[in-house]
Structures are given as structure tokens and as C-alpha cells.
Amino acid sequence: MAAILEDGKLRLSGYVGDYYFEDGFTSGDVVMALAQIDDADPLTVFLNSGGGIATEGAAIHALLSARKGKTDIVIEGVAASAASLIAMAGKKVTMSAGAVMMIHDPSGYTAGTSDDHKKAIEALEALATAYARVYAMKSGKTAEDCRAIMKEERWLTPPEAVSEGFADATTETAAEPVAAFDYRIFAHAPTALVDLAKQKNWSMSTKPAAPAASTRPAEEPSMTDKERAEQLAAENAKLKTDLAAATASVDTAVKADRERRAAIMGLEEAKGRETLAEHLFNTGSSVDQAKATLAVSPKAGATDEKEEEEFQPRRMNAQGLNKTPLNTKPGDKATARAVLSASVDRLNKRR
Incomplete structure (x- = not known):
């Protein structure tokens, strides 16, 4: 996966889709990334891709365009074929x-009868028309003009892209190295990119040969743009449902915990034993367990009679005189002396 979200920046690099190079990104990856931020937050997408599956590019463009927040796109290295369509989703490119x-123009391959090839032509024409409309909306050109450019296979420098309306600005910042891709498959790729693909051995020879903007992987011949969009919407809805269920589960647990505390602290046995009752709640005791424990526990602050009963046998051998009296804080010597003095006074009165 090469869709990385960090600090409000989404980096999309490599192949568009998961059909050829493993180093790529899919519309599913983008759905997962966008789910991590608020839909109204601003987002900058850094794009570096030689292209890929045309329908994946269309799906990713739709996802970015549908955001409520401002989405800007910075092209680093290259945005070719399906990746150039993704770039059109930027408010500022x-x-x-x-x-x-x-x-x-998108292209692809088919195998089968003449009817199979006719269906492929219809699909490619529909996809090319949709692409041309997207380029037209960004550039201000007509869809027909954009289709003519597509058929020419135009490679645009930053100033040319701005001049044609497909980009809004250029920077002095040097571009990142172009993404790995077999640029030899394009009809009019710049010589420098073709040479680079040769030097780096960026080859698709181990896969069925197909241009970057193939209509779809062979294993999905029947999936249309609408079906793909519906699938993405269903995945997004499931993510939201799972998140809502997790939130509801947490809320239920918190409510149950509050009710257990209220029940324990409201027990008759908890009166005068509030500290112990709080401790039993914190340690996870049920209401019945807390009630049983509290019932056999002494209340805080023994009665005068109990103190007198306990003091007489203890004073004969000085038991407890060096300990903190019941219901006093450790180190509270003043309180300890006061309790001891009161006990001595009561003893003297009886004499």
C-alpha cells in the first residue's frame, strides 16, 4: 500500500490499482485513509504515479472530489494516464x-469473440468520454478539445500544464524522482523516461502486456464504473456502521459502570462505609458481592462503647498505643492523640 496519511497530507505513489506493481494504491486504500480524517478538514494530496487502471483512477478522483473540505494536489515527479485524472480533483493543482x-485515451485488451471486442470498444468509448468531461471541468476547455488532446497523448511540462488549464501553479521546489513504471508502453513518452525505465528495468513483461490506463483487470470484466462506485459506497457505509457500533458499545459499557457504582453506593450497608464501597466498585465487585462484603465490615468511626470495651484489655499491655487509631489518616498524630486523650478521660470518670 502506497497511500500514506500523515498530518493532513495524503501521499499517493506508485501504480494506480493492484494489478501490476505491488508498490501502488487502490481506491480502497484511499477510502481507508480518508476515514481517518474529518470530511470537512483541508487535505493536501502529494501525487507521484505513472498511471494504472482507468476505473481505479476514476474512483479515486470521485472520492477526492466528493470531500467537503478543500482538497489540493501537488504533483511530484509524474502524474500520467489514470493518475492525471486523479490530479483533476484538486481545488488547486x-x-x-x-x-x-x-x-x-484509455486503452485495454480483450480476448474472445467479435462481440467481446465490440463490448470492450463500447466500454473504452464510455470511459474516454467520462475522462474528457473531467479534464474539461478542470481546464475550462470543451470535452471535445480534451478528447483531442487525449488522442494525441500529450506530455506536459509544469508551464504547459498551467497554460492548458490542467494545473494552477508551479513551484521552484524540485520534483521527487518519478515513480517506477514501464514508460516504454506509451506511444509518445519522453525519451528520458523511456531510458530511465530501461536503466531501472521497470518492465511488465511478466504480466499480460497492457497500457497503463487499462479499462479493468481481466478478472473483473463485468464491473462498470457505476458498480465500482456502488461497491466503494458500500465499503464506506460499512466502515461508518462498524464505527457507530463500536461507539455504542463503549457508551453502553460506561452507562452500565455508572449504574453499578450508583447501586453500590446506594446500598444501606454502604452507609458509614463509603470508602470501602468505593474501593469495591473500583475493583470490579458486583452489587451483590459489594453488599455481602459491606455487611460484615465495621463502619468508619467506632462508637464510644466499642472504644471503651476495646481500650480496657489493650491498656494492660499497651497494645495499639503506637498505632494510628481507627478512621484516622496515617501520620495524623494530632488526631491520634485526641482520640487517646478522650479514652483516658472516660476511664478516669469511671474511677
């Missing part, structure tokens, strides 16, 4: 110095 943006 900033390209780092030396970064590259690429816009082209």
Missing part, C-alpha cells in the same frame, strides 16, 4: 519543478 503530466 500544483506541479513541482521538473514534474510531468500526461493525458491520453
Whole structure:
């Protein structure tokens, strides 16, 4: 997973989807990241991707565009193919110095009958039309103009992207190294990126050959954009439901604990034994357990009669004279002397 959220910044790097390179991010990853922040909070997305699955790019663009809070996007290194569509979700799109943006028509592969190929063409045309509308909304161009640019496969420098309306600003900050991708699969990729892919051996030769913006993985041929959006909405709803259930569980536990404390402290046996009752609550005793313990425990502050009964046998051998009297705090010598003095006075009166 290469979708990392930290301090209000979301970093999306690598392949769009999970079909080719393991180093990538999916719409599910973005859902999980966005669930960690308030929907109204501002968010800056740092994007560095050579592209990937077209429908994944559309889903991620929809997620970012639907946020209530302001979402800005900074392109570091490269935003090509499906990643360039994600960039269009930014209220402000900033390209780092030396970064590259690429816009082209989505493409894919099929196997089967002529009807299968016809269905693939229909799907690609629908996806290309949807992409063109997104580019048009950001740039202010018409959808037809954007589709023409897509068919040309345009690679844009930061000033060119700003001039065409696909970006809003550039910075003097040098771009991050471009994300790993086999740029040789594109028809008009810059020579520098093609050479870099060769040097780094960024190859898809071990996988079925397909352009970056394939319509969908082969294992999901029947999933439409609408179905994918519904699936994401269901996942998001489940996350919210699970969170609500966890919160309700905590609230129930807190309420039950408060009721147990109130019941223990309200026992008749707790009168005069409040400190012990509080201790029994804190140690997890049930109401019945606390009641049984309190019933056989002496109350705080013994009666004068009990003190006199206990004092007589103790005074013969000085038992307890060096101990703190009952219901006094350790170290409270003044209280201890007062209790002892009172006991001596009562003893003298009886003589």
C-alpha cells in the first residue's frame, strides 16, 4: 500500500490499482485513509504515479472530489494516464519543478469473440468520454478539445500544464524522482523516461502486456464504473456502521459502570462505609458481592462503647498505643492523640 496519511497530507505513489506493481494504491486504500480524517478538514494530496487502471483512477478522483473540505494536489515527479485524472480533483493543482503530466485515451485488451471486442470498444468509448468531461471541468476547455488532446497523448511540462488549464501553479521546489513504471508502453513518452525505465528495468513483461490506463483487470470484466462506485459506497457505509457500533458499545459499557457504582453506593450497608464501597466498585465487585462484603465490615468511626470495651484489655499491655487509631489518616498524630486523650478521660470518670 502506497497511500500514506500523515498530518493532513495524503501521499499517493506508485501504480494506480493492484494489478501490476505491488508498490501502488487502490481506491480502497484511499477510502481507508480518508476515514481517518474529518470530511470537512483541508487535505493536501502529494501525487507521484505513472498511471494504472482507468476505473481505479476514476474512483479515486470521485472520492477526492466528493470531500467537503478543500482538497489540493501537488504533483511530484509524474502524474500520467489514470493518475492525471486523479490530479483533476484538486481545488488547486500544483506541479513541482521538473514534474510531468500526461493525458491520453484509455486503452485495454480483450480476448474472445467479435462481440467481446465490440463490448470492450463500447466500454473504452464510455470511459474516454467520462475522462474528457473531467479534464474539461478542470481546464475550462470543451470535452471535445480534451478528447483531442487525449488522442494525441500529450506530455506536459509544469508551464504547459498551467497554460492548458490542467494545473494552477508551479513551484521552484524540485520534483521527487518519478515513480517506477514501464514508460516504454506509451506511444509518445519522453525519451528520458523511456531510458530511465530501461536503466531501472521497470518492465511488465511478466504480466499480460497492457497500457497503463487499462479499462479493468481481466478478472473483473463485468464491473462498470457505476458498480465500482456502488461497491466503494458500500465499503464506506460499512466502515461508518462498524464505527457507530463500536461507539455504542463503549457508551453502553460506561452507562452500565455508572449504574453499578450508583447501586453500590446506594446500598444501606454502604452507609458509614463509603470508602470501602468505593474501593469495591473500583475493583470490579458486583452489587451483590459489594453488599455481602459491606455487611460484615465495621463502619468508619467506632462508637464510644466499642472504644471503651476495646481500650480496657489493650491498656494492660499497651497494645495499639503506637498505632494510628481507627478512621484516622496515617501520620495524623494530632488526631491520634485526641482520640487517646478522650479514652483516658472516660476511664478516669469511671474511677
